[in-house]
Amino acid sequence: MIWLTWRQFRAAAAMMSAALAALVAFLGLTGPRLAEDYSTGIADCAAAGGGCSEFLQQFFNDYQDPFLAVTAVVLVLPALIGLFWGAPLITRELEAGTHRLVWNQSVTRGRWLAVKLGLTGLTAMTAAGLGSLAVTWWASPIDEAAANEFPRMGPLLFGARGIVPIGYAAFAFALGVTVGMLVRRTLAAMAITLAVFVAVQIAMPLLVRPHLLPLTRSTTEITASNVDGVTAPANGTTIVRVTAADNTGGWLLSSHTVDASGHAVADTIPVSTPSCVLGAPEPGAAWSRGLSACLAEIKRLGYRQQVTYHPSSRFWPFQWYETGIYTALALGLSGFCFWWIRRRLS
Amino acid sequence: MTAVLQAQGLGKRYGRHWALSDCTLDIPAGHVVGLVGPNGAGKTTLLNLASGQTAPSSGSITVLGGLPGASPAQLAKVGFVAQDTPTYAGLSIADHLRLGARLNPGWDDALARERLGRLGLDPAHRAGKLSGGQRAQLALTLGLAKRPELLILDEPVASLDPLARREFLQGLMEAVVEHEFSVVLSSHLVADLERVCDYLIVIVDSRVQVAGEVEELLASHHRLTGPRRDPARLPADQHVISASHTDRQTTLIIRTGAPIHDPAWSVSQISLEDLVLAYMSKPAHIDYRPALEVQR
Incomplete structure (x- = not known):
């Protein structure tokens, strides 16, 4: 056979x-x-x-x-x-x-x-x-x-x-x-x-x-690496867009921005001026300074990035x-x- | 000798259609059995049940005392040459012999090679390039070299021309004489079977109509010709198989074990073909009397 x-x-x-x-x-x-x-x-x-x-x-x-x-x-x-x-x-x-x-x-x-x-x-x-x-x-x-x-x-x-x-x-x-x-x-x-x-x-x-x-869950601070863009419409607020940037090296399944009380918000965060003024279009030292001030303000307001993923291990x-x-x-x-x-x- | 095939109330259903029903048979060993009937009558179904290709829906069947296809030992005892004699088109004749040798404990390689040599078949030839007759001979050789106790052939000559038909059946008969095994072969043509069979089964509309040794069947069936009359008035031991009437004359084919004494009939012998045709044209399960009432 x-x-x-x-x-x-x-x-x-x-x-x-x-x-x-x-x-x-x-x-x-x-x-x-x-x-x-x-x-x-x-x-x-x-x-x-x-x-x-x-x-x-x-x-x-x-x-x-x-x-x-x-x-x-x-x-x-x-x-x-x-x-x-x-x-x-x-x-x-x-x-x-x-x-x-x-x-x-x-x-x-x-x-x-x-x-x-x-x-x-x-x-x-x-x-x-x-x-x-x-x-x-x-x-x-x-x-x-x-x-x-x-x-x-x-x-x-x-x-x-x-x-x-x-x-x-x-x-x-x-x-x-x-x-x-x-x-x-x-x-x-x-x-x-x-x-x-x-x-x-x-x-x-x-x-x-x-x-x-x-799934592994983790909540991280919003840093320069997850910021996708910052826009300042004329109404006196600055909007920071946060991406689902994957820094885990694993398999990212979800990524949300949450506010201080833990509720998910859209991937844009409104920040009121004047604490978040970019001062100059990117790139440049002034822009970086502005962004750090912005991120500090976001941190003060309690916004965080929450991700779920499977780590590469x-x-x-x-x-x-x-x-x-x-x-x-x-x-x-x-x-x-x-x-x-x-x-x-x- | 023991029976080669015993069936009791055997039936096979495909969906709601009964391909074979209520089949009871007891075929003794040592015969060449012809299974005859129109296309679609259930011949292939019966042979598939006997070789273990399908399982029965009702009743039971034993072949050479065993359950068909149940074990390698049972498979080794029964050879089967399927309809249209399938072979592996991509394999050579030598490969087919090797297949037979590897898959059968009782393989007779000398027989296979001698037979193919006699037929002039080159072992290096691919089976796909063979003619229908050559392919049938190859399939028969595979069946024979397995050295079965019973060889089943399903319509082996249906697709062959008359010359190839004769050669195939001749080869089969030579092997039967030489190796003494039982054979069951089916055909929808009586002429194919007449020369080779000594036992006959007629199957029509999924039912076995008659089964018995050819000599006995011929001795017990008669054609009666005489003035017109009602077949229902015949003696009780005379069973009417078929009846035809003209205005003044009645012709009957009857089965009886006893001599026919009525001087009004002229009695003549019938051929095997007439006998089979009489059973094939007999409408199943219909009494003749009502039909005759109408004719009057």
Whole structure:
């Protein structure tokens, strides 16, 4: 049975190996230089003093395209596995009628399905794992450089780093097989698999992932870094706009400005003159002085910024939880497949 | 010898439609059984139940004393060549033999290779490139080399041309003589079965109409021709299968175990084809008397 499964699967496996080998070769060739550029750049700017933000910005801009490309590869790979390995696994046999040939050899269909699911599913998980780990290693300097713009905990990178792609691949594969068994047509099964998988991948960061652990709340002073702009209309007040600037390095879920009694206010704070006079359009020393006076006045009035987020230290716990959830879903679908092939499919 | 197939009140329902109902059979071993009936009569359903492809909705079925498809040992005893003889288009003939060898404990590789060699099939050929007849022969070879005690073939020759049909059935009969196993094969054409079967099951409208050894069936069915009269007035042991009337003459096909003494009838033998056609044209569960009342 293992021989037959391998004989049917080897072309697809060879294609996947070639694609992965190309990806790993690219990452392996460019990765060491990337890491070296990063460490020398950090060392240089640290030696020069004055912070590294300019270097980090430059570094990220230099590597943005390959960074986004390999991230996209890891995000798309599980869907491709579900579409091209999962959905046709059974429907191809049903459409060609060959299930009636193979189910009448001296092998029960439960065992037939077990070997097909096991061998192909484990290969899918291995492929997704290898791709993700190679990309995680390659992109780690860029992930650090872009920690504020693209935090690893954020919805985009979280699904393309670490071990969750293994869970995604297992789930997408099992989903494809299950849908294929139910609709019995390859094309329809592929379309439904894609739609359901995308829906689950969107629902997960929106509805489930934020609640895996209790959110961290923190209330911070409003400083120059969260001020988005200051306007002074002619009616005698100055309006300070506060952004949801994320300085947590984690996954920011909400950010409000609250007043002294703790009630949320809109993201504009009216401050009455004359305590908050900017004196000059930015930039310049006079403007900075004016802004500090303004911030002092805001602090005196009791305005604070309240944020809820998951800190970046939760990256690995979240990875394990989510991989576990998807693996459990995949096992559940596989169990359903065994029940269905014995009871209903003929 | 034990029975190859025993069914008791066997039925299979798809949705609200009964594809096979109330089927009771007891087929002894050592026969080549022909299963004949019009398209959609339930032949495939019965064969799928016998091979364990589907589970019955009602009643029970045992094949060679076991539950169909229940275990690898049961699967090994029953060979099945499905309708349209499916094979893996992407695999070569040699791959198919390897498949058979890997998946069947009793695989007879010498038999398979010898048979394919005799048919002139190149093992390196892809199954997808074979003609319909060659593919059917490959599927039959897979079924035979498994060395089953019972080989089931579902409409194996339906898509073949007359020459390929003859070669296929000839090959099957040679194998039966050589290896002594039971065969059940279905067809909607009696002509295909006439030459090979010694046991016949006629199935119409999801019900078994008649089942028995061909010789017995031919000995117990007669065509009666005589002056016009009501079939209802026949002796109780003469069962009318079909009746046709002209203004002055009545022709009946009847089944009876006893000799026919009525001198008004001229009695003649019927062929297997006539017998099957009589059962196929018989409207199910309708008594003949009301129809005749109308004709008077």
